[in-house]
Amino acid sequence: MRNLIKAHERVKDFDWEHSYAEKPARYPTKYVIPRKTKDPFRHLIRDYVSMEQEKDDRQYGAMEDALARSNSAGKAQPRWMEILKIALPVVNFGEYAAMKCCGQLVDTVENAELRQGYMAQMIDEVRHTNQELYLNRYFAKHAADPEGFHIGMKARGSNLFGVAGRAALEAFFVGDPVEGALNLQVVAETAYTNPIFVTLTEVAAANGDNVTPSVFLSVQSDEARHMANGYSTLAAVVSNEDNLKYLQTDFDRAFWRQHSFLDPFLGAVYDYFQKERGHSYLEKWTEWIAEDWVGSYISKMEPYGLTVPECFHIAQEQMRWKHHTAAMLAAASWPLHFWRWDPLTESDFEWFENKYPGWYEHYGPFWENFRQITKAEDGVNPMAAFEALPPLCQVCQMPCIFPRLDCSEVRFREYGGRTLPFCGAMCETLFFQEPIRYAQSRTFWQHHDGVGLADHLVENGLLRSDGKTLIAQPSLDTERMWTIDDVRAWGMEIRDPMPAITAQLAGANASGNGAGA
């Protein structure tokens, strides 16, 4: 019988003071982490691999056995299955970015105990990346409509929301490694993996998809340990008072970077793709983020000098509307994507109004109209209803339309001789804290400016196997599906709205009206 306590003590005594070669500060951090902290994991590799093998066998075994024989993927609600075409590739990058974050932490945090935890998380993240790609491929093989699943990782790279997801998740490993850990472990994993891997599985199961829960719940069983990593990292950071002067700013930034993408995205996935309806995203957000994460975790850090981000209250206020506005824009721009929409019905309207009082007043007319213009033979371009495409935020890459179109907080600021758009005060603040981090980013509209919409779809492989029908559709109707010819007939070009906005603002300035939102 081996002595586990001794074993843990000894494997945590592997570090030594290097004296022959000085390690470069590859990932500079302003934080000082004490060399001794609490062990977050208490797993030896011997136990870890055995446990993970068993979990893998259960999950992959279920997918290939009972779930395949019962054709769970094929029989699931089509409305739900469609959104997984983008959701899985986006979440997948979060896992991959997390793996890179752990490598940085191993290098930077001179603490053998925390390193053990980062190492196990590093390989966990490989696990999650593999699991989710396996799931993506599984749906390509078994879903009723596989098109979209078959190009997931490629399509993510050229999708407006896929790109915005990458912008948020790059924060896991680009920058100060401790700030990366705040983004990943303290915010994304502790706050947001419950809405992603727990509550989404409830929606999936209610909508006939028992495959996603098999994978996501297995992922989540690792996340609990990653939350422990985050807690240990945070506890180590706050144990040194000198760190506190940076911590709050970095924490606020981490919360906002994750919120600004994850909530509009997850909220739209959750609320707009349920057919068999249950809870709303706001209800689950309140339970997991406001009550659990803030109420039971972050607020308890206050005695140590870390407070709930001020921007959390802005986020909370905007949660009623933000994802509805995002969903509206995503639906209006449906030809750009690689999934199908299932237009909302009267019973959906009722559910939304019940869950979000006032919803119909602000969004009902759009969705009433949307379901009238889904027929290919009518050839209506939903984007034509807008005067121009909305600018995309220089920081979060999301459209500047939040919280609602009628009260958008979009603003424009000059930087380096350019006029830059921001979706609200927080992203503007983040930009001017560290302009070098965001100034060179190009938005989706900038990158594709001047490209014909039909050409964009062809170039990015967004057509079905017949070479003419779009993968994306505004409805699940298959009688007369939209083709590339229908889109080409619009003669639409992707146009970056910023040159016109810049000119307009310059004109307003010249006439003394001042610039601004």
Add this chain to the structure above:
Amino acid sequence: MTAMLPGTVDCAGKPTRDFTYIPSRRRRLSEYEAVTCFAQPDVEVFDKQGWLLRDVNGRTPWIRGSTALVHPTWFLFRDPASHWQRTYVRMQAEQERAIARSAEDAAADGVFREFDPVWTREILGRHYRAWAYAEYGLFRAFAVAQREALSDTLGNVFCFEAFDRMRHAQDIVLHLLELEDHVDGFVDDGAKAVWLEDQRYQPIRRLVEELVAGNDWGELAIVTNLVFDPILTELAISQLVRRFGPFHGDPVTPHLVGTTERDRRRNMAWTQEFVRMVIDPTVPECQKNAATIGDWLDSWTPRVQEAAKAMADVYDVPPLQVARFDEVFAVAQRTQQELVAGLNLKVGAAA
């Protein structure tokens, strides 16, 4: 079968039912490729819009200069073992179970008490235990390399090797705990001082610290898997611990070492594949890459050889002389030269 399912599209051609964006090595896409390839975004592949965040010095998420080697498409690399997390973890779980059972049986049969006491105290308690620090250092180096590698298929082999190294380091500690439990008077202490102060180990420590301090993931793979392991690990662990063990009543430790040799073979194989990839004549920078690798071999091989020689008299410690250091050194050196020559690379200058 799915034609009648709700949501089915049967009017837009026969739907594509597998990933179409991965150039597979064989005729059909492998499971390994499907779950690995293009997890990493790249602005020259599918993410042409560019990077969306920089650090405060303007550094992008990945940078081409993270290795001196140049290749137009790092994403073409394939691990010859085709490992993804499930297969890798399953293999290591099997190895760990085998080690645990071997130790359990040895304990039950009283085998630990049959170990030669000098062997236990000096070779296992000091030499082998000190090696855990070398493995831990390499774990750190490979964890950084997985962060920086320029494709997912490369990042994963570095990640698995980081894990291999930590596994070996931990297993050495667990093995000595078994000895503490079953060998009267044996205590695992003092090896850290050996690692930090014993002159015979300082050249090895220097090499490990230099590898941890290095900034080139290509160099790390080539130096560790084509020079350090074939010479130094071979002499310090395989030839001494594995080969001498049975002659000192120890059939258990060689079994543990055997599992790490399995890892070493795998890591050597992917590194060979990696070298072949960058010096392939179709790669525009193949000659420059070969020269770069040649420079690394020139720089590291003599130092690795010297580090091996510095610990030569450890071979005099075991009571039974199973092999002489000079003989096994010559064999290891020749084998490593053949390994490098087999890749059409120049052997280190001092060889």
